[in-house]
Amino acid sequence: MLVESVTPELPDTKTLKLKWPDGHNPEFQTGQFITLYWPDAPEYKRAYSLSSCALDRGFYEVTIKREGKMGTRIVDWAKPGQTMFVLPPAGKFLPAFEPGKQLICIAGGSGVTPFRAFVRDATKRELENKITVLYSVRTTNDIIFNAEFHDLAAENPNFNFYVTCTRLHPEDKWTGRRGRIDAAWVKEQIHDLPNTVFYACGPNPLVEFAEQVVLHDLGVPKTQMKTEKWG
Amino acid sequence: MSNVPSDLKYAKSHEWVRVAGDVATVGISDHAQHELTDIVFVELPSVGRKVKAGEACAVVESVKTASDIYSPVSGEITEVNKAAADDPALVNREPFAGGWFFKIKLSAPAELNSLLTPEAYQAQIGG
Numbered sequence: 001m002l003v004e005s006v007t008p009e010l011p012d013t014k015t016l017k018l019k020w021p022d023g024h025n026p027e028f029q030t031g032q033f034i035t036l037y038w039p040d041a042p043e044y045k046r047a048y049s050l051s052s053c054a055l056d057r058g059f060y061e062v063t064i065k066r067e068g069k070m071g072t073r074i075v076d077w078a079k080p081g082q083t084m085f086v087l088p089p090a091g092k093f094l095p096a097f098e099p100g101k102q103l104i105c106i107a108g109g110s111g112v113t114p115f116r117a118f119v120r121d122a123t124k125r126e127l128e129n130k131i132t133v134l135y136s137v138r139t140t141n142d143i144i145f146n147a148e149f150h151d152l153a154a155e156n157p158n159f160n161f162y163v164t165c166t167r168l169h170p171e172d173k174w175t176g177r178r179g180r181i182d183a184a185w186v187k188e189q190i191h192d193l194p195n196t197v198f199y200a201c202g203p204n205p206l207v208e209f210a211e212q213v214v215l216h217d218l219g220v221p222k223t224q225m226k227t228e229k230w231g
Numbered sequence: 232m233s234n235v236p237s238d239l240k241y242a243k244s245h246e247w248v249r250v251a252g253d254v255a256t257v258g259i260s261d262h263a264q265h266e267l268t269d270i271v272f273v274e275l276p277s278v279g280r281k282v283k284a285g286e287a288c289a290v291v292e293s294v295k296t297a298s299d300i301y302s303p304v305s306g307e308i309t310e311v312n313k314a315a316a317d318d319p320a321l322v323n324r325e326p327f328a329g330g331w332f333f334k335i336k337l338s339a340p341a342e343l344n345s346l347l348t349p350e351a352y353q354a355q356i357g358g
Contacts, residue, residue, distance in 0.1 A: 046294055067294070
């Protein structure tokens with residue numbers, strides 16, 4: 001697929017827009033990932049969650065941090081007009097948009113990217129599902145899609161976007177939440193526990209911590225939680 | 232359930248250590264390779280490099296993520312496994328055999344005592 005654009009999100013994170021070839025019209029689901037490789041290195045593949053949703057047609061978007069060989073090559077060197085090979089979307093990290101379900105999405109770092117897809121999808125379809133994104137970042141400089149999430153929250157009355165900063169300087173002017181995600185904060189977001197589905201995506205320690213909070217501290221059954229770890 | 236050989240020591244960060252005399256061979260556990268999924272790139276340290284216990288000295292990258300590999304012990308790198316760099320999937324196929332990462336001449340053998348036993352590591356990864 002052709003690289004249509006490369007958009008900086010943060011100094012070390014960019015969104016890659018990949019144009020579908022003419023006549024390509026794949027069926028896939030919001031929340032899935034695609035696997036990428038360069039034509040000159042077919043053995044070296046990396047999977048990235050789609051940050052675009054299934055209603056975004058004609059292109060895929062993935063939002064990539066400079067990490068590892070692939071992340072470095074994409075963030076530092078990818079340019080419009082280049083070609084990348086793309087394996088079809090796969091994965092089961094899918095939003096539970098059944099009527100009456102609430103989604104509480106816990107993200108760390110670039111783990112927020114599939115939740116951008118969730119919220120874009122729900123907002124475009126004007127779904128009534130409540131969606132809350134709880135986003136843990138080190139500092140205010142690390143918030144990916146900050147403006148877009150706030151725009152989506154303004155547009156979609158069922159969506160709430162909350163950020164917590166874990167490593168801010170004490171004198172920083174940030175007026176939002178500080179510190180790690182904890183059970184009390186998650187609990188505040190729950191309206192109807194039996195109809196709430198929890199998601200966690202990000203580095204292993206954050207996802208494992210989220211599992212501890214949701215499954216152990218809040219006693220939620222495993223069937224109500226979906227996680228995506230990075231290893 | 233992941234394989235945890237009983238003749239090895241383990242680091243909390245999922246490396247294993249096999250000791251023969253004053254040389255330790257280091258790799259990543261079956262649990263680690265399983266969590267990483269398909270490994271696509273292995274970067275090894277230079278032979279002769281001196282490392283401290285807990286120091287990042289190699290990189291393993293899978294289709295999902297890139298992770299540092301930490302030396303569980305201090306010493307000097309004496310040999311690296313070029314076969315794993317040439318064929319990263321070897322780490323998935325044989326994490327405790329052909330997929331080893333590097334050998335290190337121990338400078339502080341007592342550090343081995345602070346590594347996890349197989350039982351303790353098994354408990355860490357959830358039995």
